[in-house]
Amino acid sequence: MKNFVRAGNIVVSIVLMLACATAAMAGQWIQVVTSETGYELIKKAGSGSETFCQLGDVLIINSGDVFNDQILKTDPVNVMPVRPGEKLYLITTKDPAVFNMVFPGTRTVYRDMGFIVLLAGETAAMNLMSKQTDFTKVELLPENQVVLSRPLTTGITRIKSEDALAKFVDKLDMPAFMQDLTDLVNLKTRYSYVSQGQKAVDHCEEALKEMGYTTSQQPYNIGSSRTNNLIAEIRGSDEDKFGQVLIVGHLDSTSESPRTNAPGADDNGSGAAGVMALARLLHESGIKPAATVKFILFMGEEQGLYGSKAYVKALSATERPTIKAVFNLDMIGFDAVAPLSVMIETSSFNRPMVEKMQKLALDYADFTIHTSFNAWGSDHAPFLQAKIPAVLTIESEFSSNPNYHKTTDLVESINQDLCLQILRLNAAAMYAYAIDAGRLN
């Protein structure tokens, strides 16, 4: 009996040792492969234990040995072994400084369009987590999800020109847009903590009032400092049925010397002048919308989305569901590398709205569209957190804009063609949601 027990223990020990040895030998691998090849291979050779995350044209797959061997036989692929204790992290950032940062003790798997995927052990991960702000989100890489869709390309040849929507969009007044943008930049700064910031709010209020909109200012605090959001609205002919559509952007700016010199032409003179351009378009069309349309300029964005947070917080429980769509314009004027391209950003619950916008973009605008489902870092985020359908349109090259938050963010570097295409998309969306809401079905 005694011997048997001993023998049994030895057998158990050997089994355990073998199991440990196998566990130590079994590899875990990260493969970066084109999304097409990756999905195909998972379908064909996957064991069911692989996980993936799509970022545009790329699929990042986390797998064991067998699948890794399979995948190595196919396309040129980038393979990295996972070291003990390492996990995959995703950083989503609107801040070029963070985007270009080196994170000690980590290995970079992917870096493009404001997204970084890293392999990090526990200590390095703690450092990553400390980078989280209103502009930078840090999380474990989502499993089996599309974070960024494959790019969609539109084309001038297929753009509609004859229907009512096309005729509406064609009336966008770009010289007036450029004049508004120049006026905002000429204020020298629109920093939330100085009186020039309020001057910008008053300047825009005057212009929107002249267009016939009912305007108001919504006060709130940034720390101990008082500031105001600007709201201009036109009541819809059938608000009960069609609710409200919000066109928003932040008016404030910042730089290395924000109190005296923060021109903020791209960030976010372009989006603020864009909100004005859409207001002017609706006004000059003479059309009375079915939905109530509000044009909102936020302050305090650069300090942590204060304006949009205050706006969402002030919404009553009965008003929230009446907001059918929020269009946020933030940085719509930088495009240095052809072709023109935009990023449309939202959360996955709001996929139907983004799909409608993609369709409108194909019919009425001309650029490459990247769609992100990992919204973060601008004024659409507080709306999405309250489950209000919101979409950001932003230049897709924002993470390589050399003028970001600098005194060099001037009108001269604005790509007017990109502004026009992003405004065409938002104009089409405003038309579809507020004027001819039947188009959405």
Ligand SMILES: [Zn+2]
């Ligand atoms: Zn901005």
